[in-house]
Amino acid sequence: MVDPLTPVLTKRWTEPRSWTIETYERTGGYTALPKALKAHPDQLIQQCKDSGLRGRGGAGFPTGMKWGFIPQGDGKPHYLVINADEGEPGTCKDIPTMMADPHSLIEGVIITSYAIRANFAAIYVRGEVLHCIRRLNAAVREAYAKGYLGKDILGSGFDLDVVVHAGAGAYICGEETALLDSLEGRRGQPRLKPPFPATSGLYASPTVVNNVETIASVPFIVNGGADWFRAMGRDRSPGPKIYSLSGHVTSPGQYEAPMGTTLRQLLDMAGGMKDGIPLKFWTPGGSSTPLFTAEHLDVPLDFEGAAEAGSMLGTTAIQIFNETVSVPWAVMKWTEFYKHESCGKCTPCREGTYWLVQILQRMVAGNGTASDIDTLLDVCDNILGRSFCALGDGAVSPITSGIKYFKDEFLALCHENSSKIGASTVLAGANA
Structure with missing residues (x-):
């Protein structure tokens, strides 16, 4: 296991003007894209499968497998939709990512779209975060100006258009099919499944819906390789993860660590419990996941570890409550x-x-x-x-x-x- 303090996903967050394309390129950004465009799309899907990357939006579904579900040669347009709604109470990892390092998401979007043969991608962002929407739109414009988006990207013959879409602030639109209905201009309500988005998603066409953190991980996998990614975290839940700590903790915020890190370790990073008042209960993945207590401090916070202890990893929105709370x-x-x-x-x-x-x-x-x-x-x-x-x-x-x-x-x-x-x-x- 690598040093839990070695940043991967958050390595640019402290850079001056980290959100600009100049900073992104200076720190190794857009170097994975040329490699990806030289590979066959199926090779990228297989690399994602080999890496073991699992969806960071809550369900933990294998990302490469989801990409592989998209039928090829069906004569229909394919779409990529990024779920950046982030409405789960306690969850606050995707918006900081888009604010501090929007180009990591955009580069991931381009590579993923190429892998699933999509020529249109939409980033669905919670409407209240206007500052984030503006920053994303500025980053998309920068990417177009540099030739990373639009027609014949880097001379590869691959075309891609990206749209940033503002939602209206409905929690239900975090559910992927409700998000698709909202994106199409209808009231956001979940659809009956099957059919699944892989075959009948946006505009009844094959669609991949992925979380921001999931797609922002893709350029690192392309550059570092599947084995490098698997060297972090645990066997069935590899890779780095952004944990959101809020509540009665000395230094709340985003903490990147390998999958499987425990709350005890995260509390050490965050300076312990606020005012020294003991921990009473906490959520491992937002308020929609079963509560944990002080007895669960050493539960590995990955998909299997949380499930085996009786809860879910969810979005790793760790809300921490001390003994003063009813x-x-x-x-x-x-x-x-x-x-x-x-x-x-x-x-x-x-x-x-x-x-x-x-x-x-x-x-x-x-x-x-x-x-x-x-x-x-x-x-x-x-x-x-x-x-x-x-x-x-x-x-x-x-x-x-x-x-x-x-x-x-x-x-x-x-x-x-x-x-x-x-x-x-x-x-x-x-x-x-």
Whole structure:
């Protein structure tokens, strides 16, 4: 394993004017592109497979395999769509990447488009981050001016146009098919699968949808090789990763480390817990992933490690909470978010998140009943695996895991209410 402090994806972030094409080229940028254009597209797909690169957007699907699903010789246009919506609470790695080093994404887009035989690519960015959209558009213009985009790129005969598209700030558009509907000008709602985007995506044509961090990794793989990439991280989850640390930590921010790094190691990098107050609970991959506790400090934060411990790696949005935070309160706030962001297309998610919020708000207000915990779990069971997309599954994760590890806190809310009811009954009997 390489030194966890050796930067790969973030190596340009501290360079003066790191976002310009001059800085990018001076620090080795656009050197992978000529190599890629001299290779056969299938060779690039195989190299990506050999590297073991897995999607950094949450699901961890093998990237090379996803590229290989695109049918060839089908007579249809092929498209590449970059999911830069980044709406998961706690996730803040892609926007800094696009702000500090947009050309690493653009070079990755060109190489990926060449590999899947796409002549059009769209970068779908969350609409609220106007500064990021402006910077991306400026970088795209620079790439066109240098001949890295447009017609006959570097004399290879390969043509590619790239568009930066601003979304309207809907969490559901982080789901790839809802993103595609939004990109086509429709209301962002998940599509029924199959058919999958690989055969029927943007404009009903073969489409690859990848995360920003995934595609920004591609130029490094082309330059360094599959074996170099595999030398970092763990066997089934290789490569470098950007971990987002927020909450009660001394120095919150983005920390690049090999896949499989533990929270204990990341906390060391970030200066430990803020004010020395002990860790109580944390999310390994954003609020839609089951909670971890202080007992999970040494869980390897890769796809297998997180899953084996009972959660998910997700987007590595590590939200850290100390002992001053009420678990039911935190769970309530997350559930309010998911209820608000539910697109309403399917009944389990639309109705389920509504009732979960009602129950949690009543409990946190001190009006819980003894049956509320069972009701919460029952509603969660009727959402999990029954929703149209993963939003429903993500909404129940903090609730079920919160009750699993901190049931006493939920029970305390019920006991307080039961005591009030009991006292009122005794008083009423005495007055009678």
